[in-house]
Amino acid sequence: MKPHSNKTIVIGAGGGGIASALLSAIRGDQVTLFEAHSALGGCASWFRRGPFVFDAGATTVSGVGVGEPLGDFFELLGHAPNLHPCDPGIVFHLSTGKVLRYHRDFEAWLRELEDHFPGLAHRRFWELTRLINRNAWQLLRDVRTFPFTSISDISDVLQHPHHVALVPYLLLSTEAALKTFGLDHPEYLELVNGILLISAQATSEHIPFIVGSMALSYPAETYAPVGGMKGLMDFFEGELLRQGVDLRKKVRVDSFGEGKVGLFSGESVAADKIIVNLPVWNMAQMATGALQKDLARESRAHPGAWGAFTAYFGVAGQFRDTYHQVHLNHPLVKNYFISFSIPGDQGRAPTGMQSVSISTHVYADEAINKEEYARIILEDFQRRFKVPEVKFLTTGSPRTFERYTGRLHGFVGGLPFLYGSNPLSLLSPVTSDSSVFRVGDTVFPGQGICGVVAGALQLDHRLRSR
Ligand SMILES: Cc1cc2nc3c(=O)[nH]c(=O)nc-3n(C[C@H](O)[C@H](O)[C@H](O)COP(=O)(O)OP(=O)(O)OC[C@H]3O[C@@H](n4cnc5c(N)ncnc54)[C@H](O)[C@@H]3O)c2cc1C
Numbered sequence: 001m002k003p004h005s006n007k008t009i010v011i012g013a014g015g016g017g018i019a020s021a022l023l024s025a026i027r028g029d030q031v032t033l034f035e036a037h038s039a040l041g042g043c044a045s046w047f048r049r050g051p052f053v054f055d056a057g058a059t060t061v062s063g064v065g066v067g068e069p070l071g072d073f074f075e076l077l078g079h080a081p082n083l084h085p086c087d088p089g090i091v092f093h094l095s096t097g098k099v100l101r102y103h104r105d106f107e108a109w110l111r112e113l114e115d116h117f118p119g120l121a122h123r124r125f126w127e128l129t130r131l132i133n134r135n136a137w138q139l140l141r142d143v144r145t146f147p148f149t150s151i152s153d154i155s156d157v158l159q160h161p162h163h164v165a166l167v168p169y170l171l172l173s174t175e176a177a178l179k180t181f182g183l184d185h186p187e188y189l190e191l192v193n194g195i196l197l198i199s200a201q202a203t204s205e206h207i208p209f210i211v212g213s214m215a216l217s218y219p220a221e222t223y224a225p226v227g228g229m230k231g232l233m234d235f236f237e238g239e240l241l242r243q244g245v246d247l248r249k250k251v252r253v254d255s256f257g258e259g260k261v262g263l264f265s266g267e268s269v270a271a272d273k274i275i276v277n278l279p280v281w282n283m284a285q286m287a288t289g290a291l292q293k294d295l296a297r298e299s300r301a302h303p304g305a306w307g308a309f310t311a312y313f314g315v316a317g318q319f320r321d322t323y324h325q326v327h328l329n330h331p332l333v334k335n336y337f338i339s340f341s342i343p344g345d346q347g348r349a350p351t352g353m354q355s356v357s358i359s360t361h362v363y364a365d366e367a368i369n370k371e372e373y374a375r376i377i378l379e380d381f382q383r384r385f386k387v388p389e390v391k392f393l394t395t396g397s398p399r400t401f402e403r404y405t406g407r408l409h410g411f412v413g414g415l416p417f418l419y420g421s422n423p424l425s426l427l428s429p430v431t432s433d434s435s436v437f438r439v440g441d442t443v444f445p446g447q448g449i450c451g452v453v454a455g456a457l458q459l460d461h462r463l464r465s466r
Contacts, residue, residue, distance in 0.1 A: 014042025125323025414441025
């Protein structure tokens with residue numbers, strides 16, 4: 001038996017909450033994880049329709065390399081899930097008809113760029129992004145006080161003077177960096193903005209080059225979990241059991257603060273630490289005591305995030321390239337992201353068929369016409385991939401995400417770290433209530449599963465050094 005020094009409650013079994021629960025248990029805490037839904041994963045969850053198992057939101061996994069958040073996390077667990085390395089990581093279909101395959105091998109990716117955009121300074125630009133990407137991950141391993149909450153947190157960077165060399169890339173937008181290399185050609189920008197939108201949630205003029213470099217490097221290291229998100233979540237559920245976490249599914253939390261968590265059932269549970277893995281807008285509605293005011297202020301300062309339209313269906317086929325981003329430049333649908341299940345992946349589709357998840361960004365506060373979105377996307381998809389028929393079509397909107405993940409207004413994708421923003425304006429993992437801590441994609445500004453695990457690692461480090 002591990003010595004149980006502390007009782008920790010984690011709220012929400014999305015990627016951030018699962019990672020925090022596991023890290024707290026490894027640290028020796030007695031951990032309870034409350035999850036409102038019957039399945040784990042939140043925005044990275046799954047569902048079944050007929051003979052198909054669909055990824056509901058997230059489909060790709062990245063950041064599993066040595067020194068990257070998921071790589072570090074799996075090393076701490078002593079186990080890793082079964083992940084299929086995708087090559088190409090993502091296939092980009094530009095609106096002009098060009099199709100670029102972002103290969104794992106750097107030279108192959110440069111050849112692809114050179115074939116489609118001859119004579120440009122690809123090598124110098126992409127070599128720089130790779131260098132910044134590597135150094136930025138190292139910065140996050142060395143400076144565990146990010147997201148910064150105070151000047152003293154920032155001063156931690158000064159303990160590692162070599163990282164100061166990254167500062168200029170914080171002060172330069174990705175668009176400006178592209179200009180410097182003569183790469184601000186409209187088609188090139190379309191490609192770069194497509195990558196940034198899925199990995200950094202905004203386009204090149206709004207993304208500092210340090211973040212842009214990390215986002216642009218991610219398709220080189222794309223993995224598909226075997227068994228889809230269900231496979232990944234089954235792995236995590238096994239790890240929660242192994243580490244002795246008390247996982248309570250279908251338990252909705254109503255309130256938290258001052259060392260207590262209130263459940264929807266009316267029960268109140270005491271804890272030494274409460275780690276909340278919910279978006280800031282939800283937190284603001286649930287916090288009690290003095291913290292409520294702080295969270296309401298933060299929630300107003302970050303008035304929203306993207307919403308998503310999603311479509312799920314089964315197809316007959318053996319599509320080997322798992323991930324595609326299609327640029328349409330249609331007034332309603334600028335681009336959409338396709339994820340095929342791995343051909344032959346057991347349990348995800350009947351033999352000879354694949355399950356497909358499609359997503360596109362929408363404004364969460366606008367009522368969207370799902371039929372219209374589905375029609376535009378399906379017409380293009382079926383023509384492009386020569387698929388005469390789709391099976392078990394189901395669609396999702398911000399309202400669907402709100403219903404299944406509880407995320408207020410269906411705001412998904414987290415809060416981006418925008419060019420020109422004050423590093424101290426990021427939401428902090430620690431709060432004015434000494435019992436309450438935070439993780440999730442509105443806290444750590446590098447969204448996605450990799451980002452929320454990075455946030456959990458950062459918080460864990462702070463808790464270890466208390
Ligand atoms: C369409 C789409 C595609 C995406 N694609 C990718 C991708 O390919 N790769 C990638 O890495 N990321 C992707 N993302 C982003 C990624 O899914 C999220 O950023 C990440 O999973 C968020 O994790 P989280 O733990 O912060 O929050 P969430 O996943 O929202 O988890 C919160 C959890 O809390 C639970 N909960 C809510 N309210 C309560 C309550 N009151 N009591 C108890 N439990 C509660 C929810 O049920 C949920 O399980 C995508 C997102 C979307 C929407």
